[in-house]
């Protein structure tokens with residue numbers, strides 16, 4: 001299996017048809033969903049990896065998120081090891097609340 005560079009995967013993914021003209025919230029909100037770019041952590045073979053600049057749809061009303069097809073493709077390629085990492089991600093980890101007792 002050939003290892004493709006991240007930019008090539010991005011280029012290929014961007015050739016997929018644009019779905020973000022009018023994305024409606026699955027919860028039936030009246031406002032269309034917005035496209036945002038986020039950093040997301042995924043698990044690959046039990047180890048965390050980070051994908052940067054991942055496009056997601058977010059509903060401004062209820063906060064519901066959905067992943068566009070082209071982002072799903074990128075995630076799939078990364079999880080399958082088809083993309084070379086651009087670097088390492090290392091950061092302090094914080095907990096937002098006390099664990100439930």
Ligand SMILES: [Zn+2]
Nearest residue numbers: 025029059062
């Ligand atoms: Zn919504």
